[in-house]
Amino acid sequence: MESVGITIRLFGAFRKFGNGSEIEISVRCGTNLKELRVLLSQYLRENDPKFSETLVVDSAIANDTKILTNDFCIEKSCTLAILPPVCGG
Amino acid sequence: MSSIKVQIMDCPISIDEICLSADRGTFGAEVSFLGVVRRWNHGKKVIAVSYDAFQPLTENIIEEICREAQGKWGKDLGITVIHRIGRLEVGEISVFIHVKSVHRDEAYQTSRYVIEELKHRAPIWKKEHYEDGETAWLKGHALCKENHAVDKA
Numbered sequence: 033m034e035s036v037g038i039t040i041r042l043f044g045a046f047r048k049f050g051n052g053s054e055i056e057i058s059v060r061c062g063t064n065l066k067e068l069r070v071l072l073s074q075y076l077r078e079n080d081p082k083f084s085e086t087l088v089v090d091s092a093i094a095n096d097t098k099i100l101t102n103d104f105c106i107e108k109s110c111t112l113a114i115l116p117p118v119c120g121g
Numbered sequence: 122m123s124s125i126k127v128q129i130m131d132c133p134i135s136i137d138e139i140c141l142s143a144d145r146g147t148f149g150a151e152v153s154f155l156g157v158v159r160r161w162n163h164g165k166k167v168i169a170v171s172y173d174a175f176q177p178l179t180e181n182i183i184e185e186i187c188r189e190a191q192g193k194w195g196k197d198l199g200i201t202v203i204h205r206i207g208r209l210e211v212g213e214i215s216v217f218i219h220v221k222s223v224h225r226d227e228a229y230q231t232s233r234y235v236i237e238e239l240k241h242r243a244p245i246w247k248k249e250h251y252e253d254g255e256t257a258w259l260k261g262h263a264l265c266k267e268n269h270a271v272d273k274a
Binding site for chain 1 (some may be wrong): 241258267
């Protein structure tokens, strides 16, 4: 199965990972966002054994224009963002 | 004439500039809301707050909130929303909402609607810096309820 590289932009509590701005991971073509959450949790736990996957479960995944649903499939290289619970104002 | 202006900025908000440029005479009411960094939160002394935002999506979502407000209280509402990012010291303005309307009731209701929806829906985060040197990202509202439904099913 063909793999694609994706960039995931980091915000809020996720900024302690990677370079503080984004991480890059490889996924198989056709991976949906529910599967991506599992991969992302594994990646983050490898970098921080204390990482709680609850944060990933509580987070939304979005592109530049909208929040994506779990059935969204990654078919090609792209940039996504993981958005932890928000608290602006 | 209706208008929506949304801006995410990393420098201090100039309220006078916005209020003084308002189109006086067309609207009978103007309501301003200021969100300000406060010194105490849950018993901890705060010295500063760092705001983080996913800028393009934040602007889209706040514009959507403003359009919803116009749908509820009048297409002729003028709404300006400015939110800061970066590090803010105690007392600095983090968010500014300025609503212009023909009558005051729509202005008050719109202002309240915009700030409440912004706090629940805009991808903005804040990290508090405490006097003792510690920091903490504040807990907030999940943007995606779908995950809970799936995982708890």
